[in-house]
Amino acid sequence: MANGAQNGGNHVTKKPPPEPSPLRRAKFFKANMRILITGGAGFIGSHLVDKLMENEKNEVIVVDNYFTGSKDNLRHWIGHPRFELIRHDVTEPLFVEVDRIYHLACPASPIFYKYNPVKTIKTNVIGTMNMLGLAKRVGARILLTSTSEVYGDPLEHPQMETYWGNVNPIGVRSCYDEGKRVAETLMFDYHRQHGIEIRIARIFNTYGPRMNIDDGRVLSNFIAQAIRDEDLTVQLPGTQTRSFCYVSDMVDGLMRLMEGDNTGPINIGNPGEFTMLELAETVKELINPRVKIVTMENTPDDPRQRKPDIGKAKEELGWEPKIKLRDGIRLMEEDFRKRLHFQESVSLS
Known part of the structure; x- marks a missing residue:
């Protein structure tokens, strides 16, 4: 059983949410929803932009410092009258009028967040404080994309939202x-102290088109290696497990959480569980049967198992993933092949 009492669910706030701009009640004001996405030029963020832009009543503002994100992910929206792109680092304050804030900004791959760990924790702590300050000023609802990493190397399996985790500090x-654990704390403290409307999603491994090809995450590694005719490198012992959620399912879950009534935390992920060796075999079978699977030393603090309990997401959001791993790998392979071919043609020209 999880240690501790329920740490999610709906909370009684001490104060009502701040009022939005008086313009919202003006007769001449267009009833558009102004939505801010931090880290919106990244992998998940750019897919979220695509989905939100489908609604003609949404105006989308993206802020990104391009540490891991790319303008290429958003080039089809640049110049659109309902879309705005701002180069900005969330560790600095931001002043805009918005109704919703999706706070995604943070490097999510170990290669990137270990490159500058101090900047990573600043992004998680100061960046989250700045976005909560913005939400407080303008009366916006804010969603934080937290992570399954808050569970650390879990002693509970599968992981429920009530589990407090086993993390090396x-x-x-x-x-x-x-x-991310501090970011969750800040979210709930602002919620209790200032009445901010908050939502927290604990997202598990996500994959799909637009992932950084060389970001060091296991599925992008395997697919890129298979396309390049390289050995698939499995970190020892190979029996450690992960669960993989396709990006369109993830975006659907985030949007349902934002517009629902539950503060969270809520796990958003695919409960299908695979060992790293099983994953390597699947990629080999689907993409390149000629490659070999080899093992290499593991990195420190790598969790042995990771699988979400999504009972709360099903009950509260009516959400569960639809895309099977084998189908998602095919879609990701197509995107990777196009981008790798482009890189090769540029390097040869």
Whole structure:
């Protein structure tokens, strides 16, 4: 049984949410929803932009410092009258009028967040404080994309939202793991103290088109290696497990959480569980049967197992993933092949 009492669910707030701009009640004002996405030029963020832009009543503002994101992910929206792109680092304050804030900004791959761990924890803590300050000023609802990493190397399996985690506070991954845990704390403190409307999603491994090809995450590694005719490198022991959610399912879950009535935290992920060796075999079978699977030393604090309990998401959001891993790998392979072919043609020209 999980240690501790329920830490999610709906909370009685001490104060009512702040009032939005008086313009919202003016007769001449267009009833558009102004939505801010931090980290919106990244992998998940750019897919969220695509989905939100489908609604003609949405105006979308993206802020990104392009540390891991790319303008290429959003080039089809640049110049659109309902879309705005701002180069900005969330560790600095931001002043805009919005109704919703999706706070995604943070490097999510170990290669990137270990590169500058101090900047990573600043993004998680100061960046989240700045976005909560903005939500407080303008009366916006804010959603934080937290992470399954808050569970650390879990002693409970599968992981429920009530589980408090097993995290190393001084390890090489702590800038991300503990940073996200502090971000969740800040969200609930602003909610209780200032009446801010909050939503917290604990997202599990997500994959799909637009992932950084060389970001060090296991599925993008395997697919890129298979396309390049390289050995698939499995970190020892190979029996550690992960669960993989296709990006369109993830975006659907985030939007349902934002517009629902539950503060969270709510796990958003696919409960299908695969060992790293099983994943490598699947990629080999689907993409390149000629490649070999080899093993290599593991990185410190790598969790042995990871699988979400999504009972709360099903009950509260009516959400569960639809895309099977084998189908999602095919879609990701097509995107990777196009981008790798483009990189090769540019390097040869």
